[in-house]
Amino acid sequence: MTDFQLKAKAATQAMRDVFGATPLQRNDHLSDRFEADIWLKREDLSPVRSYKLRGAFNAMRKVIPEKSVFVCASAGNHAQGVAFMCSHFGVRGVIFMPVTTPQQKIQKTRIFGGAHIEVRLVGDYFDKTLSAAQEFCIQEGAHFLSPFDDEDVIEGQASVAVEIEDQLARVPAHIILPVGGGGLSAGVVSYFGKTCNYTFVEPDGAPSLASALAKGEPVDVSPINSFVDGAAVAKIGARNFERLRGIDPSDVITLSEDRICVTITEMLNVEGVVLEPAGALSIEALSEVADEIRGKTVVCVASGGNFDFERLPEVKERAQRYSGVKKYFILRMPQRPGALKEFLGILGPEDDICRFEYLKKSARNFGSVLIGIETRKPDSFGPFLAQLDAAGFAYTDITNDETLAQFVI
Known part of the structure; x- marks a missing residue:
């Protein structure tokens, strides 16, 4: 061994x-x-x-009682593991987290650490948070607990x-x-x-x-x-x-x-x-x-x-898009009576409209429609798109366009 x-x-x-x-x-x-x-x-x-409390426990037990103040920088699991162990060992912990950390994670960290820890929100991004934590350690002589780079x-x-x-x-x-x-x-x-x-x-x-x-x-x-x-x-x-x-x-x-x-x-x-x-x-x-x-x-x-x-x-949303059962399109809708009804008739029995936004601009022969469609099987989109082509509807599939997705999906 x-x-x-x-x-x-x-x-x-x-x-x-x-x-x-x-x-x-x-x-x-x-x-x-x-x-x-x-x-x-x-x-x-x-x-x-x-699993993060395992490493936190082992690193802390090696230096207690020589060290009684512990510091970490984390937006999640490492922070909670350190907080839990600070409470267990009865030592002080100062946990630096980005300002953008979800409240749920901040609250859980405080619950695990109780009166033994202090949470400090510093920086919009983690590098600022880490820098502040390390600077605090130098000033206070505290022990920095790395989330992973530590024997x-x-x-x-x-x-x-x-x-x-x-x-x-x-x-x-x-x-x-x-x-x-x-x-x-x-x-x-x-x-x-x-x-x-x-x-x-x-x-x-x-x-x-x-x-x-x-x-x-x-x-x-x-x-x-x-x-x-x-x-x-x-x-x-x-x-x-x-x-x-x-x-x-x-x-x-x-x-x-x-x-x-x-x-x-x-x-x-x-x-x-x-x-x-x-x-x-x-x-x-x-x-x-x-x-x-x-x-x-x-x-x-x-x-x-x-x-x-x-x-x-x-x-x-991400799972449906990846598995192919949900797609988004920009549809060019003709400005004539019955066009929308014609489009709806193309939808199959398992197709469901989950998003529909229609923008009509004056003096235009066509309007733009943002439409989201859910179905039970990815294969259903093949016949649907074939019927759109046959009916002369112009469309653009934007499902995997990440730039557009950030704004409209």
Whole structure:
């Protein structure tokens, strides 16, 4: 057994005085679908609904009582993990969060930390928040808690692997891991080594690991898409990358943000499981490795479930557009009696108008219509568009035009 494995096991044992192991659950729905033995490591069921408190706990226990004031910069799961541990250890925590952080996350952080923490809202963007946190540490002599680029944090996150091995009573054949800053993946890979196969999953809008492997060193991939906020990191941690440097670039995949939304809605509707976007990454990646995992034991790490339900309409919208059951068009409507009725007659029995805005300008023979249509099957749009063409209606499909979508969808 390596020194790292011994330390990871010791960290895991120490955690049992604070919180229990998160469940490792076999998922029959996914197992049947992919013809494999698929298990979900439910980090969304930790006390703070993510794995982040593991690293926070391990990093803090190593320096207490020498340090009694802890600082972090985070807009989400790391902040909540640190707050929870500050309350547990009875130490002071100062948590810097961007001004733009949703109130739900701020409130949860305060609930977890109680009287032991102070939340400071600084900066519109994370780099300003981080700079303010680090400056405070210098002035006050406080201990900065990195969300991922720290050996003690990596060691703490490796407790996920320790629990998987204990709960499964063996090492799985394949593990699928979401990647942001690299703390979780570095910990799991350092613990299991080459005893299993891996798939690392990143959002399209923040491919920090893939870019680092291509460059041979951590590289800033800004600007990033922050939708998958739990994995939206512009630059993988230096310590994390050193532990991941030897992985095969072909084992790293990226997924579109819209595609991830399909899994979020499916897991909610079919399984009753609430996942944040980063927590759904590993599950959505199954379809990318379906041939490779068939007949094997696979563990998907569901990294978190801190989902703000105010985002549900956006998630549903993205999922429908990606799966092809919802489209938006700019339709050129002739200015003649019966034109609208003719158009409505083209709609099929399963087609539903979900958006209709009509703009008629004077002295024009045509008017513009923004129209959104939902249907049950993507194939329904083929006959619909063919009838539009046959009837002479001019239209433009703007479903995947991100610039227009920001303004009109």
